[in-house]
Amino acid sequence: MLSINNLNVSVEDKSILNGINLNVQPGEVHAIMGKNGSGKSTLSNVIAGKDTYNINGGSIEFCGENIDDLSPHDRALQGIFLSFQYPIALPGVNNTYFLKSALNAKRNFNNQEELDAVEFLKLIKSKLQQVGMDESYLKRAVNVGFSGGEKKRNEILQMITLDPKLAILDETDSGLDIDALKIVADGINKSRTSKNSFIVITHYQRMLNYLKPDFVHVLIEGKIVKTGGPDLALDLEAKGYSNIAA
């Protein structure tokens, strides 16, 4: 699914990622844990193709193809989804319109018929239920006046609607209360299949209680210093990052 080889990234001469290697197979859930400033968000943005970073070396392959030269738009159409740590507000842009445009862009790309308004409404209503949001959401503008929890749920709603091959969840759990966390985790779990993959970026172990990752990676100063199974997350929680690195 995703193969990152010796990726080196910097911003304004400051190096952020120093030789990242990561291999994600279809059906797998990978958790990446790290402190603030360890390069977690940079990694997810670079996979999504955000071009405010300098790629100094290494490559990213998605589904067997090198995607280094693809725009964020093309990467999204190919099936990469990023759940933003800080979702962006689009004043005056209606959620229904936004999500329908996004879905139809993707369907177009995949040579599928676009959904009309009625078909889309039917689909979105069932998805809303999955993330515990009510229909009033459809009339609101994208992330405008949303609480932190609503924004994160909105990201998950977009994810399960667009049904990506690879979803990167950038600290989707931060700022969520335990109920919302369960709903979000549940939404992710229900969309897991043997064909799609998830990269879950988080500070805390609690999200992983619900998500059951296949692999846990510890990211420190732009390097994956340790990789293990779910137990590694518990270990981290108990011992802290400094002791893991040692």
Add this chain to the structure above:
Amino acid sequence: MENKTKDQITIDDSINKEYEYGFVTNIEQDTLPPGLDEDVIKTISKKKDEPQWLLDWRLKAFKYWKTLKDPNWAKIKYPDIDYQSISYFSAPKKKKLNSLDEVDPEILKTYDKLGIPIEEQKMLSGVAVDAVFDSVSVATTFKEDLAKAGVVFCSFSEAVKKYPKIIKKYLGTVVPYTDNYFAALNSAVFSDGSFVYLPKNVKSPMELSTYFRINAQNTGQFERTLIVAEENSYVSYLEGCTAPMRDENQLHAAVVELITLDDAEIKYSTVQNWYPGDKNGKGGIYNFVTKRGACRGKNSKISWTQVETGSAITWKYPGCILKGDNSVGEFYSVALTNNLQQADTGTKMIHIGKNTKSTIISKGISAGRSQQTYRGGVSIRKNADDARNYSQCDSLLIGGDCGAHTVPYIDVKNDSAKMEHEASTTKIGEDQMFYCNQRGISEEDAISMIVNGFCKDVFNELPMEFALEARKLLEVSLEGSVG
């Protein structure tokens, strides 16, 4: 990585779309040679077979105009206009048409290109269209239905002949020829325009629309519109414009006057898409327009909605004089400037009556190297007890080379007034673009989506079919060669 980000480049591409409506219709024109003096005005008046009082009024306006100088207070720059090099009258030669079949097929084709199929509109949408081609009305439809309802909707010259008393009573009472330089010029040389009259208790059964179009080369266009709504009447009037591509700058100085008596309402909507000039600022229309409404009766209402995407220069401040107690004035505006376009636009709300209320919502979008100014005046006079005003001026910048300026004037002479003013300036952020792109939405669609979202408050005020047209217009102005 390049210096410019990918987003920036695609934004640049998106806003560089050439003007779509640039074409010239070949129709024989009955045109006066360039120049302006009393004889020209007399000739115009004679060609239109006008009564003496109207000619006298024109000549007075001309005399006054000669004493004036071009206004220079607006934040716009343009070379001096040689008023002697402009031709002041131009009309298609073929006249007196009873049906659309008699309209020059060239004209009909032009409308088709603009996406304004008159015949389809006639049959499907129930909109009466009084199509002004250059200066003289060539097609008028739905007259009978309107007449049945009691609505008078005709060209200005026809009204001068058929309803001289009403014209004489109201002409120049909202915008006197002494109002400003361009109003004086218009009063002297106006060629034609529209007239709407709603007698007491008449509600127009349909939206009235007029499409203006500047076609003849080197011909100034001087429209004059007068709408009078008697007690308890209502009309919604739509005005839309596009013009063919030209190299010369063309002057347009229209005057629109609206009058509402007790409990009457006029809703006036404009979509303006005249040729803005090319990427280097060559050519384009100079749009110097005076639009004003007077709420003379109590509980009356005038509402201006405008979507301005065209013209090299726009100088326009549709305003309301709120004289009747409890009267309401509204101004909703979207202005989009690109390349080297300049717009200095806004509104003037003058509160005279008690408990009068005004709302101003202005959305300015600047792209390319364009400059845009919102200039608004709210004046609360001494006897205007409990007057209220709400103003909101938002600017959206696309790229780093454009400018947005806000100049609100407020003059309050009554302590009971309630004034609210909000202003914001934002940029289409890279973050917003990245977010949309990451969801699979293309650069082009994302810009269109964000800009349309920004304008939503104003589009909501437009009549349905106009809202679609406005959306299309913004898309045309923003669409690019991307993808």
